[in-house]
Amino acid sequence: MDFSLPPHLTELQTKVRSFIREKVIPFESDSRQDSHGPHESLRKDLIDMARAEGLLTPHASRELGGLGLSHVEKAIVFVEAGYSTLGPTAMNIHAPDEGNIHLMEVVANEDQKNRWLKPLVRGDIRSCFAMTEPAPGAGADPSMLNTTAIKDGDDYVISGTKWFITGATGASFAIIMAKLEDGSATMFLSDMDRPGINVVRQMDALDSCFAGGHGVVEFKDLRIPSRDVLGEVGKGFRYAQIRLAPARLTHCMRWLGQAQRAHDIAVEYASTRQAFGVALGTHEGVGYMLADNDMDLHTSRLHIWHTAWLLDQGERGNFESSRAKTVCAEAECRVVDRCVQILGGQGVTSETIVMKIFKDIRAFRIYDGPSEVHRWSMAKKIIAQQH
Ligand SMILES: Cc1cc2nc3c(=O)[nH]c(=O)nc-3n(C[C@H](O)[C@H](O)[C@H](O)COP(=O)(O)OP(=O)(O)OC[C@H]3O[C@@H](n4cnc5c(N)ncnc54)[C@H](O)[C@@H]3O)c2cc1C
Structure with missing residues (x-):
């Protein structure tokens, strides 16, 4: 190797x-x-x-x-x-542009690429991905999709409410997941300024790192022509998988960079700040936290590399990306939490960037599949392999 x-x-x-x-x-x-x-x-x-x-x-x-x-x-x-x-x-x-670009490169037709993907790649515009809904709609269980798409002539008429939609405010277009009358899911592309789309409000969240924040978006009789279906009708959940496995992994990568930054700041502090006559890092309690950080960072890196390598071999890597996502989200959160502790009072102030990283990273254990759902889906596959 x-x-x-x-x-x-x-x-x-x-x-x-x-x-x-x-x-x-x-x-x-x-x-x-x-x-x-x-x-x-x-x-x-x-x-x-x-x-x-x-x-x-x-x-x-x-x-x-x-x-x-x-x-x-x-x-x-x-x-x-x-x-x-x-x-x-x-x-x-x-996110969400990075994952949307990946998905659209695979699935969008030439017209859709010219209209939406190319300006997105140039960074001229932003996009959003609208799947999650308030109860009783889709959340950790995407199959609970409640937003409907009813065929009417050559159009689809979309109605429903989405929330947590990252980047919705200021996005030029959305990829919208909705269910057809037969219950199957389809992805639609729509400009955000079409009549029938309304960003009702921005949600107050712990994080503040995504342009446009997270929005509640209402679709009321939004008419989308059938030429703006992304890919094929009824393949929404399959396309969600095309987007999700790599998108999960790129979250692991970006957050690894953030966790490494927090760790570097904590190492610097632990090496220079004195307490009880010696540098903080020479106290076992602090030194062990640094060693634990190093192990968590390295474990994350190995999971990312291995899963990335599998995806490059053409494997779907669903199991491995679930595993990597869970390991990285939890390990990287632990690293940043320890850094806050090592920095003492400064850790919970904006004197260093660590406080912001701490607030920004927490949601990673929830979006793109909460840790519990990944464990549950991995467990089902592990048991199934026995039979
Ligand atoms: C910052 C942020 C950004 C987001 N951006 C987007 C976006 O751009 N587009 C979008 O569509 N969505 C987005 N989401 C939504 C995100 O994908 C959902 O929050 C996530 O899928 C969980 O759904 P839920 O919030 O409805 O939680 P619920 O479905 O209500 O689940 C709540 C909790 O129940 C537990 N749980 C659920 N199922 C199981 C199970 N089988 N076993 C054990 N425990 C379980 C988990 O702990 C879970 O956290 C974002 C969320 C956040 C926090």
């Missing part, structure tokens, strides 16, 4: 690392951010910088203007980007 990086990837890693540390991190204190994420003018400035460096939307195919990164290559680049809270926004590799 060869873990060494080929020269082109080492070069790219170095380039992304210096871009993030020298150009993006200074923007972390930019005032154009609030509890619903970076403002559009800040996003545009960051995107322009990444474009100038040739680092914009690197996961998109070369044909579309990206770097055509494989999953393993993404594992190197996205972790570096994640080192800054603004890195994924700058490089146009944040």
Whole structure:
């Protein structure tokens, strides 16, 4: 097993690392951010910088203007980007756009690519992905989908309410998951300014790292022409899987970068801050936390690399991506939590970026499948293998 990086990837890693540390991190204190994420003018400035460096939307195919990164290559680049809270926004590799780009490259037709995917890859616009609904609709169990799509002539008429829709405010278009009269699920593409779509409100969330925050979106008799069905009618859940396995893994990568940043800050503090006559890190209680961090970071990295490698071999990797997602979400959250503790009072203030990372990372154990659901689905497969 060869873990060494080929020269082109080492070069790219170095380039992304210096871009993030020298150009993006200074923007972390930019005032154009609030509890619903970076403002559009800040996003545009960051995107322009990444474009100038040739680092914009690197996961998109070369044909579309990206770097055509494989999953393993993404594992190197996205972790570096994640080192800054603004890195994924700058490089146009944040959720939900990153996953939407991946899905649309696989499934969208040429007309849809020209209308929506190309401006998305250029970073000119943002998108959102609308699946989750308030009870009794789809949540951890996506099959509880309540939003309906009724065929009417050449149109589909969509009605329902979605929530937690990341980036809905300010998005130019949405991928909407709705169920047909026969109960099957279909994905639809729609501009956000069509009559019948209303972003009712933004939700107050613990995190503030996604442009546009998280919105409640109402669809009231939204008419979508059948040419705007994404892929084939009735294949919504299959396409959700195409999007989800890689999208889960890229969350693991970006959050690994964030956890590594928090750890580096904690190491620096533990090495220099004195207590009871010695540096903090020489106290066993603190030193062990640093060692535990190192183990959690390394375990996350190995799960990411292995699962990325499987996806590059053409495997669907559903089981492995569930495993990686759960391991990484929990390990990376533990790392950041320990960093808060090591920093003492400063850990819960904005004196360092660690507090923001702590608030931003928590939801990762819930979205793209809560840990419990991944464990439950893995358990079913483990038991099934016995029979
Ligand atoms: C910050 C954030 C961003 C999001 N962005 C988007 C987005 O852009 N688009 C979108 O469509 N959705 C988005 N979501 C929604 C997210 O995918 C859902 O929150 C998630 O699927 C859980 O659904 P729910 O909130 O309805 O929880 P519920 O379905 O009500 O589940 C609640 C809890 O029950 C437990 N549980 C559920 N099933 C099982 C089981 N089988 N075994 C054991 N325990 C179980 C889990 O602990 C779970 O957390 C986002 C959520 C958050 C927090």
